[in-house]
Amino acid sequence: MTDDTTCCEPAESGDRNQLTDDTTCCEPAESAPGTERDGRSDRPTNHVRERYAEIARKRNAGADQGRDDGADRGRDAETGRSDESGCEPGCGPDPIDPDERSRSVGYEDEDLAAAPDGANMGLGCGNPVAIAALEPGETVLDLGSGGGFDCFLAAREVGTEGTVIGVDMTPEMVERARENARESELDNVEFRLGEIEHLPVADESVDAIISNCVINLSAEKRRALAEARRVLRPGGRLAISDLVATEPLPDAVRRDPDLVSGCVGGVATVEEFEAWLAELGFADVEVIVEGEWDGTYEGESLPIVSARIEATKPT
Numbered sequence: 650m651t652d653d654t655t656c657c658e659p660a661e662s663g664d665r666n667q668l669t670d671d672t673t674c675c676e677p678a679e680s681a682p683g684t685e686r687d688g689r690s691d692r693p694t695n696h697v698r699e700r701y702a703e704i705a706r707k708r709n710a711g712a713d714q715g716r717d718d719g720a721d722r723g724r725d726a727e728t729g730r731s732d733e734s735g736c737e738p739g740c741g742p743d744p745i746d747p748d749e750r751s752r753s754v755g756y757e758d759e760d761l762a763a764a765p766d767g768a769n770m771g772l773g774c775g776n777p778v779a780i781a782a783l784e785p786g787e788t789v790l791d792l793g794s795g796g797g798f799d800c801f802l803a804a805r806e807v808g809t810e811g812t813v814i815g816v817d818m819t820p821e822m823v824e825r826a827r828e829n830a831r832e833s834e835l836d837n838v839e840f841r842l843g844e845i846e847h848l849p850v851a852d853e854s855v856d857a858i859i860s861n862c863v864i865n866l867s868a869e870k871r872r873a874l875a876e877a878r879r880v881l882r883p884g885g886r887l888a889i890s891d892l893v894a895t896e897p898l899p900d901a902v903r904r905d906p907d908l909v910s911g912c913v914g915g916v917a918t919v920e921e922f923e924a925w926l927a928e929l930g931f932a933d934v935e936v937i938v939e940g941e942w943d944g945t946y947e948g949e950s951l952p953i954v955s956a957r958i959e960a961t962k963p964t
């Protein structure tokens with residue numbers, strides 16, 4: 650593993666929360682170490698992006714109309730199935746209230762009160778800020794930041810001397826997060842459009858990386874972890890909340906694009922995470938199961954649990 654993968658920084662603009670289309674990153678060479686495809690499924694990225702764009706659009710529309718409050722929010726008119734809780738197609742509680750869901754995965758009422766209205770979309774499966782032990786003045790990166798909920802909580806921890814960067818590949822999510830940032834009037838949180846497999850972040854510029862229910866959505870998880878290592882400073886740390894499988898999932902589940910985009914089909918096993926992180930040169934690797942996850946497929950319970958994944962980049 651080398652740290653010579655270069656990456657374009659997004660173009661400077663007067664308002665760093667202004668959405669621009671020029672924030673794409675230079676792709677590392679295909680042969681870069683640690684960037685092989687996982688080979689878990691056909692590239693589901695577009696399907697994943699469409700799903701989260703739709704979730705963001707519905708929430709944006711709801712917010713615009715001042716009705717971001719109903720039990721029918723995001724419910725498919727024909728099937729009645731909830732289609733906005735990104736991580737629960739056919740698994741998990743239904744209907745979902747974002748705050749209720751967040752409490753169930755480890756957030757406190759004071760966390761919910763601390764973030765701007767609408768930042769919490771109830772899409773997480775843990776509380777990575779709670780495990781990251783953030784310090785004032787640190788630079789924090791959130792992989793797959795969605796509406797920005799964890800970024801705003803991290804901003805509280807690192808204070809005005811610190812910086813929080815959220816990266817998300819879905820323009821509608823970035824737009825929403827930037828709108829939330831404007832409302833919050835925090836000037837130490839910024840959101841960048843980009844893929845976690847090609848981070849628009851400079852080498853060795855970040856103290857801590859958090860992520861909440863996103864790595865499972867990546868078709869190139871090992872590459873995303875390699876990118877995380879590239880941008881971490883020596884001694885920097887990973888604090889990831891995600892879903893993991895305690896044994897391999899059935900092929901039919903892994904190949905179903907709806908299950909992949911719903912945070913079910915793409916989950917890696919505990920052993921895969923441990924192996925990737927060790928191969929990439931991380932130290933202090935821990936994959937700790939936190940709780941059961943109510944995932945089913947054709948009536949059968951799936952071996953999926955929520956977990957926290959921690960590691961450090963050696964100094």
Ligand SMILES: C[S@@+](CC[C@H](N)C(=O)[O-])C[C@H]1O[C@@H](n2cnc3c(N)ncnc32)[C@H](O)[C@@H]1O
Nearest residue numbers: 701735772773793794795817818819844845861
């Ligand atoms: C389940 S949501 C979680 C959002 C946020 N972390 C939270 O807890 O509310 C997944 C988010 O990750 C983003 N995402 C999925 N795959 C990504 C990738 N490969 N690169 C960047 N963002 C990605 C989606 O656009 C979506 O906003």
